[in-house]
Amino acid sequence: MLTLRHISKSYGSRRALHDVSFDVARGRLTGFVGGNGAGKTTAMRIILGVLGADAGEVALDGRPVDGDALRSFGYMPEERGLYPKMEIAEQLTYLARLHGIDRGAATKRADALLDRLGLGERRRDKLDALSLGNQQRVQVAASLVHDPDVLVMDEPFSGLDPLAVDEVLAVISEHAARGIPVLFSSHQLDVVERLCDDLVIIAGGEIRAAGTREDLRERYSGSRWELDALADAGWVRTVPGVSVSELAGNLVTFTAGENAAQAVARGAVERGGLRTFRPVRPTLGEIFRDIVVDHTRNENEAA
Numbered sequence: 001m002l003t004l005r006h007i008s009k010s011y012g013s014r015r016a017l018h019d020v021s022f023d024v025a026r027g028r029l030t031g032f033v034g035g036n037g038a039g040k041t042t043a044m045r046i047i048l049g050v051l052g053a054d055a056g057e058v059a060l061d062g063r064p065v066d067g068d069a070l071r072s073f074g075y076m077p078e079e080r081g082l083y084p085k086m087e088i089a090e091q092l093t094y095l096a097r098l099h100g101i102d103r104g105a106a107t108k109r110a111d112a113l114l115d116r117l118g119l120g121e122r123r124r125d126k127l128d129a130l131s132l133g134n135q136q137r138v139q140v141a142a143s144l145v146h147d148p149d150v151l152v153m154d155e156p157f158s159g160l161d162p163l164a165v166d167e168v169l170a171v172i173s174e175h176a177a178r179g180i181p182v183l184f185s186s187h188q189l190d191v192v193e194r195l196c197d198d199l200v201i202i203a204g205g206e207i208r209a210a211g212t213r214e215d216l217r218e219r220y221s222g223s224r225w226e227l228d229a230l231a232d233a234g235w236v237r238t239v240p241g242v243s244v245s246e247l248a249g250n251l252v253t254f255t256a257g258e259n260a261a262q263a264v265a266r267g268a269v270e271r272g273g274l275r276t277f278r279p280v281r282p283t284l285g286e287i288f289r290d291i292v293v294d295h296t297r298n299e300n301e302a303a
């Protein structure tokens with residue numbers, strides 16, 4: 001497991017991270033989400049040792065990460081650092097060689113990754129002859145070409161069409177399944193919701209929530225309910241303590257405390273019965289908005 005403990009970092013007087021701690025488990029995809037300037041890239045650079053922290057520690061399986069361990073990390077940085085005029089297979093082979101892999105194995109590995117990412121036919125093309133989406137796939141290949149023990153990716157899905165998202169995801173998942181920790185940041189909450197097993201939500205340089213996707217949805221399920229009654233559910237609007245958000249015939253979604261919700265359930269039984277009655281789990285987008293908006297509001301109030 002990759003762990004960050006009590007990481008803080010400031011750029012001059014600007015605090016970018018404050019007491020950041022979270023885990024990235026082996027064999028699972030961990031999504032790292034936060035708004036612009038939340039601190040994701042800073043945290044990832046600190047994991048990779050590209051940037052030093054002011055305080056705190058990054059460890060892999062309990063051992064502080066040092067130069068040796070870092071050589072086996074795969075990193076897809078935010079600023080994409082490949083050579084525009086170099087043929088893509090040659091450049092992947094070169095990167096693998098930099099990690100100490102011999103020429104034969106490096107060529108094999110580069111070709112296999114390009115095939116896997118649908119770029120086999122383009123292996124002799126220069127990077128800048130490819131579409132932006134295909135360049136992005138090459139960036140993904142570059143972070144994987146030395147078969148890393150830890151994978152950290154800054155926005156690996158940005159600029160990819162839905163089909164390409166699925167292809168890249170399949171390749172990343174295969175690596176996670178070999179038991180390596182995978183952390184990736186993304187602004188595309190619908191993509192993260194679909195893809196990741198665990199989530200870390202950051203705002204204003206602080207971790208606001210972390211856990212498995214299902215745990216978070218449960219934790220933030222709040223007081224939203226859905227009732228599918230056997231008769232028109234318009235009467236739910238009149239139940240004290242209930243605020244109806246959507247009503248369509250027998251189906252109603254509403255916000256209410258536990259007691260008022262139970263009163264609605266009883267009311268439905270008295271009026272002919274119900275098909276289903278359940279708490280509504282929020283989407284990641286809703287959780288994110290709640291957490292980040294709350295944070296921004298608190299910051300503004302404190303200012």
Ligand SMILES: Nc1ncnc2c1ncn2[C@@H]1O[C@H](COP(=O)(O)OP(=O)(O)OP(=O)(O)O)[C@@H](O)[C@H]1O
Nearest residue numbers: 011014015016034035036037038039040041042043
């Ligand atoms: N080199 C730097 N010098 C000064 N401030 C910086 C520097 N890099 C980042 N920051 C500041 O640190 C904070 C965190 O930035 P960071 O790039 O880590 O956020 P992010 O979550 O990756 O944002 P985005 O999603 O927009 O890429 C921001 O307030 C940013 O302006």
